[in-house]
Amino acid sequence: MTGAPATPLLDIRRIYCEPAAAALPRGAAILARFPAAERIPVESHWRIPALREGDPGDYLRPKRETLVLGVKQGLGFRPNGRSADFIAPSTSNGCAMACAYCYVARRKGHANPITAFANIEAILAATARHAARLGPKPQPNQVDPAAWVYDLGENGDLSVDALISDNVRDLVALFRTLPNAKGSFATKGVNPALLDYDPQGRTRIRMSLMPPGLARLLDVRAAPVEARIAALPELHRAGYEVQVNFSPVVLREGWEAEWAALFQALDDALPAAMKPGLAAEVIMLTHNAALHEMNLAWHPKAEALLWRPDLQEEKRSGTGAVNLRYRAAWKARWLARFQALLAARLPYCRVRYAF
Template sequence: MKPFVPTRVYFEEIVKEYAQGKELLDKYEKMNIPIIPIKAHHRIEELRKRPNKEFTKMKKYLILGTRKTVRLTPNDKSADFIVPFTSSGCTALCLYCYLVCHFNTNSYLRIFMNRDEMIEKVKKTIKKVGEHKVYELGCNSDMVLENTITGNLKWAIEEFGKLENATATFATKFDAVDDLLDAKHNGHTQMRISINPKEIINKVEFGTSSLKERLTAANKMFEAGYKIGLNIAPIILEKDFEIIYENMFKEVSNYLLPKLKSQLFIEVIFMTYGSANFYINGESMPKAINLLDKSKMRPKGPGKYTYRNEYRRPAEKIIKGYIEKYLPDATISYIV
């Protein structure tokens, strides 16, 4: 994984009041990267007015600010609570990205400096709940990616390592985990590696780590004492999907450590695709494939599409069969 080097940095003035903020600004200034002051990270008028065709260019920008609200949301899938954390957005260009549905072209990486305030909010919730719960970090970002810039994921892992009645969880498409291997996690953190067949990664998940790199990261983290899950997401029902997904499961079975496979938990998520993705991808990446197949998909809320049941149900049965065949000791957490 190549380190992310932004072509521009936008920052709120309050960022200078934080040690991490000053450090990042000094770092990028020494690299002669343009540093541009803004009033608010979520209202950068200059970027809001940019046309869709500049989406990939904007993905190379970095925005520094503070998160104004930290509200934990109850969840019944990957975690008991979703935690808005130290970043939002991503540098990758996954064609189905759900953040594009919410932020459109402004789904670039934003990093927030007030991490102490956030972890204190989490600690108060943990104390109030009083029983063991799982807390998802980076629900609208990739914390492994962010950690390569800030070290915030390692810091958060060690904070959770000190807590009782709490497990941190995060999902990632990146393999840059070496910094996390010596973290004092005390068994209080789990990682979910998001995977897809290499054919889909190569033509749909631009700017992410390869399947083999992700599986290598899973093995490393398991050997460092973390609990590991697989996030098979999103499943895309393209032509011959049965073949490419079976080949993926064969590779996963052959590559993961035997002891890891015996404790593995799996999340299965079928693709939801947005009209925002369709228009932005078409204008900014015109040579990329079109994932909106209306012959197989139906509307799912405003501006979103999902697979029709006549395609989804057989595919779900096939995927479950592959899990039973190639990863028989794994448990399926949920299928959506």
């Protein structure tokens, strides 16, 4: 896959490890992959004070150098209806990237590096049972016309997780065997290993895109947008269902011109075979006061765009969190303008949902 980052995202020097995770085959394989890393036993992957109390200005080092190895406890499935029909039990939590707007950073405090879960067999078995109980999808919806779709990467980026273990390969292999279900994950990464997973159309990759100038400021440690776009045809040829996320839409002076340029770059890169089936999600920026305070310590330039009280209002999310979103009446107008621009530039791109 062309355009992979030249500097490795990971230089694992310490692994916080639950003993139960180390005893599982996948946990042992992950530890063997990083033999020089210091191993630090912990009772719970959720309770690691050193990760919660890190130096606010040293935000990126833990993401590059630290890995947590744990056992996923809850194996429930949550209805979704937007990106997927269900949110599946995650095989990881946290991320090596540092997108300035990302809610995942709030889960464990401070930088929240990757936690990889070693009980992959239990997660796979729970997913297979859930799909079997559902049976055939009774009618199409905006998620998919025929298959139940499971979001596999709600709390991380599976393109990066695939650098750590075979969990992602195993997920892709599972969905090859489920006639009524597909896996799905969003990514800002470019990982050539994914091309060898043989998804056979049963895994959907949603590549997150924004104008390159914005991404250089906000998508810290993510693959360049140009590399993400270049990867799309390769992923399609490898057998993935490829969609795009225009996310988040961050408003600033000249936003329509820079998004129009992105749409043109995407149109130029996509082969004709991909265009009729292309679908997209459009997600306007959501921010959070706690994340704002965290960002001020390590990346204040991002906050000049993300923290806009003159344009934003508080709104409680479905999970009960209080977030900042663009003021409702203005947001509706801006979202309509965005969709009109998209329809004019990429008329074949269907918007699955927008909010």
